[in-house]
Amino acid sequence: MTLAIVSALPDELAALQARLDVDHASTLAGRTLHSGRLAGHEVILVLSGVGKVAAATTAALLLDRFDVRALLFTGVAGGLGTGVAVGDVVIGRQFLQHDMDASPLFPRWEVPMTGRSRFDADAAWSDRLVASAHQVLASEHPALASFGITAPRVHQGLVISGDRFVSSAAECARLQAELPDALAVEMEGAALAQVAHDFGRPCAVLRTISDRADDAAHVDFPRFLRMVAAEYARDIVLAALTA
Numbered sequence: 070m071t072l073a074i075v076s077a078l079p080d081e082l083a084a085l086q087a088r089l090d091v092d093h094a095s096t097l098a099g100r101t102l103h104s105g106r107l108a109g110h111e112v113i114l115v116l117s118g119v120g121k122v123a124a125a126t127t128a129a130l131l132l133d134r135f136d137v138r139a140l141l142f143t144g145v146a147g148g149l150g151t152g153v154a155v156g157d158v159v160i161g162r163q164f165l166q167h168d169m170d171a172s173p174l175f176p177r178w179e180v181p182m183t184g185r186s187r188f189d190a191d192a193a194w195s196d197r198l199v200a201s202a203h204q205v206l207a208s209e210h211p212a213l214a215s216f217g218i219t220a221p222r223v224h225q226g227l228v229i230s231g232d233r234f235v236s237s238a239a240e241c242a243r244l245q246a247e248l249p250d251a252l253a254v255e256m257e258g259a260a261l262a263q264v265a266h267d268f269g270r271p272c273a274v275l276r277t278i279s280d281r282a283d284d285a286a287h288v289d290f291p292r293f294l295r296m297v298a299a300e301y302a303r304d305i306v307l308a309a310l311t312a
């Protein structure tokens with residue numbers, strides 16, 4: 070069985086990919102799948118592209134075509150929760166699509182016909198990622214100072230997803246008011262979790278906070294992805310695989 074590791078953007082996966090032994094590339098529905106070994110584990114690394122449809126398609130292909138034991142998603146997110154700052158890491162325990170609204174036919178946020186608005190992450194994988202994130206964030210990271218990050222923290226809880234990059238203080242405030250337990254907003258996690266639920270397979274999501282989802286939403290996004298988020302993803306996933 071293999072572990073599938075998915076990111077939306079190339080810069081989010083690059084550092085992990087550089088550690089892949091025996092990189093065998095194949096193509097499926099326009100996606101390049103890199104198969105090989107990471108820390109002795111059989112893995113497939115793949116870029117989903119951005120957004121819920123891209124993530125759901127990727128997850129469904131991986132789970133249907135390969136003997137995937139778990140789906141891990143790594144990337145960046147906007148911080149929503151109090152104290153969730155740029156440079157922090159969020160492990161999603163539950164996922165919700167903030168732009169799902171079939172009301173009045175179904176309650177707001179509920180995925181019609183499923184009876185639920187929240188989908189769970191796998192507890193064991195998430196525990197492992199939390200422990201590894203604590204370990205990695207406790208060690209020195211030279212790039213942090215240039216982003217003004219001094220004491221990064223690990224959070225776990227609700228991550229919300231939608232097909233929109235949230236970059237206005239007004240939308241950020243609306244999401245915070247409507248979903249006060251949401252820690253972070255991104256564009257794929259809830260789609261991945263719904264598909265994993267349909268297939269009865271475990272999934273886990275690890276996000277580095279790149280911005281506060283407000284008017285200042287990160288100017289230096291590409292540099293942050295390469296210098297902080299990609300390196301966290303590499304170090305945290307490798308630590309989780311060797312734990």
Ligand code: ADE
Pocket residue numbers: 145146147233234235236254255256279280281282283286
């Ligand atoms: N990914 C990183 N930052 C984000 C934001 N502000 N909104 C949605 N997805 C994101």
